[in-house]
Amino acid sequence: MPEVVVPIGPHHPALKEPVNFRVIADGEKIVRLELDLSYNHRGIEKAAEQRNFIRVLPLLERVCGICSHSHATAFAKGVEEIMGLEIPPRARYIRTIIAELERMHSHLLWLGVAAHEIGFNTLFMWSWRDREAVQDTLEEMSGNRVHYGMNEIGGVRRDLTPAQIKTALARLPDLEDRIQKYVGMVNSEETMLIRFRGVGKMSREEALKYGAVGPTARASGVDYDVRRDDPYLAYDEIPWKVITDNHGDVYGRTRVRVGELWESTQIVRFCLENIPAGPVRVEAPKNAPEGEILSRYEAPRGELAHYIRTNGTDKVERIDIRSPTLANWTSVAMCLTGQNLADIPVIVAAIDPCLSCTCRMVVVHRRGGRAVPGTAAGESGHDPKSRQDGWRP
Amino acid sequence: MSDPVFIFLYIFVFPGFLFLFAYAFFLAYLDRKIAARMQQRIGPPIFQPLADFIKMLGKEVIDPDGVDRRLFDAIPVIALAAVMTAFLYVPVSGASPFAFSGDLVLVLYLMAFPTLALFLLGWLSRNIFSAIGGIRAVTQLFIYEVPFFLAILTPAIMAGSWSISDIVLWQQHNPWLVFLQPIGFVVALIGLQAKLERTPFDIPEAETEIVAGPWTELTGRRLALMHLATELSLVTGSALIAALFLGGPMLPWVLPAPWMNAAAGFALFLAKTLAILLVLSSITVATGRLRIDQLNDIGWKYIASAALVQAGIVLVINYLWVVP
Amino acid sequence: MSVLREMIGNFFSRPVTIRYPWIKVPIPDTFRGRVANTDELCIGCSKCSLVCPAQVITMIDGPRDVVFKGKTLARKKRPQVDLYKCIRCGLCERHCPTGSIHLEHVHAGTGTDRDVRVT
Numbered sequence: 001m002p003e004v005v006v007p008i009g010p011h012h013p014a015l016k017e018p019v020n021f022r023v024i025a026d027g028e029k030i031v032r033l034e035l036d037l038s039y040n041h042r043g044i045e046k047a048a049e050q051r052n053f054i055r056v057l058p059l060l061e062r063v064c065g066i067c068s069h070s071h072a073t074a075f076a077k078g079v080e081e082i083m084g085l086e087i088p089p090r091a092r093y094i095r096t097i098i099a100e101l102e103r104m105h106s107h108l109l110w111l112g113v114a115a116h117e118i119g120f121n122t123l124f125m126w127s128w129r130d131r132e133a134v135q136d137t138l139e140e141m142s143g144n145r146v147h148y149g150m151n152e153i154g155g156v157r158r159d160l161t162p163a164q165i166k167t168a169l170a171r172l173p174d175l176e177d178r179i180q181k182y183v184g185m186v187n188s189e190e191t192m193l194i195r196f197r198g199v200g201k202m203s204r205e206e207a208l209k210y211g212a213v214g215p216t217a218r219a220s221g222v223d224y225d226v227r228r229d230d231p232y233l234a235y236d237e238i239p240w241k242v243i244t245d246n247h248g249d250v251y252g253r254t255r256v257r258v259g260e261l262w263e264s265t266q267i268v269r270f271c272l273e274n275i276p277a278g279p280v281r282v283e284a285p286k287n288a289p290e291g292e293i294l295s296r297y298e299a300p301r302g303e304l305a306h307y308i309r310t311n312g313t314d315k316v317e318r319i320d321i322r323s324p325t326l327a328n329w330t331s332v333a334m335c336l337t338g339q340n341l342a343d344i345p346v347i348v349a350a351i352d353p354c355l356s357c358t359c360r361m362v363v364v365h366r367r368g369g370r371a372v373p374g375t376a377a378g379e380s381g382h383d384p385k386s387r388q389d390g391w392r393p
Numbered sequence: 394m395s396d397p398v399f400i401f402l403y404i405f406v407f408p409g410f411l412f413l414f415a416y417a418f419f420l421a422y423l424d425r426k427i428a429a430r431m432q433q434r435i436g437p438p439i440f441q442p443l444a445d446f447i448k449m450l451g452k453e454v455i456d457p458d459g460v461d462r463r464l465f466d467a468i469p470v471i472a473l474a475a476v477m478t479a480f481l482y483v484p485v486s487g488a489s490p491f492a493f494s495g496d497l498v499l500v501l502y503l504m505a506f507p508t509l510a511l512f513l514l515g516w517l518s519r520n521i522f523s524a525i526g527g528i529r530a531v532t533q534l535f536i537y538e539v540p541f542f543l544a545i546l547t548p549a550i551m552a553g554s555w556s557i558s559d560i561v562l563w564q565q566h567n568p569w570l571v572f573l574q575p576i577g578f579v580v581a582l583i584g585l586q587a588k589l590e591r592t593p594f595d596i597p598e599a600e601t602e603i604v605a606g607p608w609t610e611l612t613g614r615r616l617a618l619m620h621l622a623t624e625l626s627l628v629t630g631s632a633l634i635a636a637l638f639l640g641g642p643m644l645p646w647v648l649p650a651p652w653m654n655a656a657a658g659f660a661l662f663l664a665k666t667l668a669i670l671l672v673l674s675s676i677t678v679a680t681g682r683l684r685i686d687q688l689n690d691i692g693w694k695y696i697a698s699a700a701l702v703q704a705g706i707v708l709v710i711n712y713l714w715v716v717p
Numbered sequence: 718m719s720v721l722r723e724m725i726g727n728f729f730s731r732p733v734t735i736r737y738p739w740i741k742v743p744i745p746d747t748f749r750g751r752v753a754n755t756d757e758l759c760i761g762c763s764k765c766s767l768v769c770p771a772q773v774i775t776m777i778d779g780p781r782d783v784v785f786k787g788k789t790l791a792r793k794k795r796p797q798v799d800l801y802k803c804i805r806c807g808l809c810e811r812h813c814p815t816g817s818i819h820l821e822h823v824h825a826g827t828g829t830d831r832d833v834r835v836t
C-alpha cells in the first residue's frame with residue numbers, strides 16, 4: 001500500500017484541542033509525523049505584559065483550564081522571589097493543597113481520557129465520576145471548579161475554614177479507596193494492558209535527549225521531579241516520594257500517574273491535617289524591583305517554567321511560558337514513528353497534551369506564507385518546502 | 394401455513410418487520426441503558442433510539458464530492474433489506490413458515506451483508522478515514538467470519554440438518570446445544586460481537602482513531618438506515634444464537650392449545666435474546682478496543698482454533714454416537 | 718476482574734448522575750457567582766474598576782449619599798458591571814474597601830444576553 005497522509009486535527013475528534021499534525025502512514029504503520037504546533041495562538045504572553053500584578057493572575061490562570069493553579073503559582077512564586085517576599089506558612093500549605101488536588105483531578109481526567117482513547121469508556125466514566133469529588137472539594141475551597149483564583153502575590157486570597165478541612169478530609173477515604181482500585185485495574189486489567197504495553201516505547205536516554213518532562217520522563221526511569229529537586233511551597237516539609245517506572249511505554253506512564261494520584265492523596269491528607277495557623281497573606285508591594293527569574297513548578301503534566309523579567313514597574317517586562325506539553329512534543333514525534341496507526345491517540349494522550357497552553361509563538365515563513373511554529377517543530381524533521389505541495393490552506 | 398393472509402401478517406406485522414423494528418429499538422435502548430447503569434449513569438429514555446432514528450431521517454443528506462449518489466443511497470438500503478430478510482428465517486414463536494433445508498447458510502450469508510456494505514461505503518466515500526475503516530472492516534470480517542461460521546455450523550452437524558427450525562426442533566428432544574457445545578457457544582457470541590462491531594471489535598469505526606470509519610461520510614437517512622441495519626443485526630444475531638444454542642422458542646413439552654405454545658415460545662424467545670444481549674452489553678462495557686493486528690493474532694490463534702476444536706469434537710461425537 | 722465486580726456493583730446501585738434542572742446541587746457558600754453591588758455601601762472609589770482583569774466595570778453616574786465610617790458622603794459615581802464579560806474572578810470583591818461589590822452564591826450563567834448590566 002502506498003503512503004497515505006492521515007490528517008489529525010484540528011478537527012479530529014480524538015483530540016479536542018487545536019493541534020494539527022499529519023501522519024504519514026504506510027498501511028497501518030506510521031512512517032513519520034509532521035507536527036504543526038501553534039494552530040491557535042492566543043497572545044497571552046503579550047497580554048500579560050499589559051497588566052499589573054493583580055490583574056495578570058486571572059489571565060495566567062487561563063493559560064490552561066486544567067493546570068490553572070500551576071501557572072498562577074509559578075508566576076506568583078517567581079514574582080514573590082523577585083520582590084523578596086516570604087509568604088506565610090499557612091499560605092504555602094494552602095497552595096500545596098490546591099496544587100495536589102489539581103494534580104489529582106488532572107490525573108483522574110487523564111486516566112479517563114487514556115481509557116477512552118482505547119475505547120474503554122467504562123473506566124472513562126468511572127474516573128470522571130470520581131474526579132467530581134476532587135472538583136467539589138476544590139469548589140468548596142476556592143469558589144470555582146476550574147479556575148480557582150486562590151493565588152495572589154504575597155499569599156492566597158482565601159483561607160480554609162475548619163469546616164472545609166473537615167469535609168475535604170471526609171471525602172478523602174472514599175477517594176483513596178477508588179484510587180487503590182484504579183491502581184489495581186491499571187496493573188491487572190487485560191484490556192488495558194494489551195493496548196498499553198510496549199506502545200510508544202522511550203528509553204531513558206531518549207527521554208533525556210528529547211527533553212521529556214514530568215510523568216512522561218519519570219515513566220522512562222528519569223528520576224526527576226521539581227517538587228523534590230528544587231523544593232517550593234511546602235514540599236520539603238511533607239513526606240512523599242517521587243514515582244518512577246522503568247517500562248518507558250504508555251503502560252509505564254499510566255503506572256506513574258496512578259502512583260502519583262496516590263501520593264497526591266497522601267500529600268493532601270498530610271497538609272490538611274498539619275496545616276499551620278497564621279495569616280494567609282502578606283501585603284505585597286505594588287512594584288517589583290528590576291530582576292529576572294526562571295520559576296519552575298511541577299505541573300501535573302511535568303515541569304512548567306515561567307521566565308519572568310521585571311523592570312521596576314507594576315508589570316512584567318517579559319514573561320515566557322514553557323508549558324510541559326511543549327517539552328514533551330518532540331518525544332511524541334519520536335515515539336510514534338514505526339508504531340501502529342491505531343496507537344496514535346494513546347501515544348499522544350500518554351503525555352497528557354494540553355495543546356492550547358503550548359501555542360506560544362508562530363513564525364510565518366516568508367516564501368510559503370505558511371505559519372511555521374518557531375519552537376519544537378524544528379525537531380520533528382520536516383522541511384518547510386515539502387509541506388507546500390498537497391497542502392491547501 | 395401457506396395461507397396468504399398469514400404469510401402477509403407474518404412478514405409485515407408479527408413476528409415480521411413491525412415487531413422486528415420495535416424490538417430492535419427496544420434492544421438498542423436496553424443495550425445503552427445497561428451500559429449506562431454499569432457505568433453508574435442514568436442512560437437514555439426508552440424512546441431515544443426511535444427518536445434518534447426519526448431525527449436522522451429528517452436531516453439533510455450530504456453527498457461527498459465525486460461520490461456516486463445512487464450507489465451511496467442504495468447500499469444502506471441493501472444492508473437493511475438483507476438483515477430484514479434474514480430475520481424471517483429465524484424462529485420467533487414456533488418454527489418459521491419459510492424454513493427450508495439450508496436456510497442457515499442463507500441467514501449467515503445475509504448477515505454478512507452489513508459489513509460488506511460498510512466496506513463499500515468506506516471505499517466509495519473518498520475519505521481517508523472511511524477508506525481505512527472500510528479496509529479494517531473487511532480485514533476484521535476475514536478474521537471473525539471463519540470461527541463464527543464454524544461455531545454456527547457445528548449445531549447443524551450435530552442436529553443433522555441445515556435448517557434453523559430443524560435444529561430448534563432437534564433441541565426439543567435433546568439437551569440444548571449450549572451444554573453439548575459450550576466452546577462453540579462462546580465462539581459464536583464473540584463472533585456476533587465482532588459482526589456487530591461492538592467493543593472490543595469496534596476497530597472499523599474506532600472513534601478516536603479514524604473518526605467514524607466508514608460511517609464518516611454518512612448523513613441523514615443513510616446514517617439512519619445503516620444504524621437501523623446494525624440494530625436489526627443485533628436482534629437477528631441474538632435470535633439466531635438463541636435458536637441454535639439455547640433451544641430457541643420451543644418448550645421441551647407441548648402445551649394443550651397451539652396459541653399457548655406460541656405465547657410460551659415467544660416469551661422464551663424474549664427471555665433468551667435478552668439474556669444474550671446482557672452478555673453482549675457486558676462485554677462491551679468491560680473491554681476496550683483491540684488493535685487490528687492484535688485481533689488478527691487472537692482471532693486466528695485462539696478463536697479459530699477453539700472453533701476448530703469444537704467442530705472436531707462434534708464430528709467425533711457424531712461418529713461414535715449416532716444421534717437419533 | 719475488578720472491572721467486572723465494579724460493573725455488577727454499579728448495575729445494582731443508584732446512578733450518580735444529577736438530573737440538573739430538577740435537582741439542584743447545593744452551592745457552597747464560597748461559590749463565586751454573579752456579581753452584585755450594594756449601593757448603600759459603595760463609596761465610589763473606583764478600586765474595583767481598576768483591578769478588574771476583564772475590564773468590565775465602568776464607573777457610571779449615580780449621585781447618592783453614602784454613610785461611611787459614621788460620615789455621610791455625597792458620591793457621584795457607582796460601578797456598573799458588564800455581566801456578559803465578567804469572568805467571576807472575584808478580584809473586585811477582594812479589593813473593595815467596603816465590601817460593597819460582591820459575588821453572590823448563585824449558579825447564574827453568563828447568559829446569552831450581551832447587554833446585561835449590574836449596577
Ligand code: SF4
Nearest residue numbers: 759760762763765813
Ligand atoms: S464597589 Fe467597592 S471598590 Fe467598587 S467603587 Fe464601590 S466601594 Fe469602590
Ligand code: SF4
Nearest residue numbers: 769803804806807809
Ligand atoms: S468578578 Fe472579576 S471580572 Fe467580574 S467584575 Fe469582578 S473583577 Fe471584574
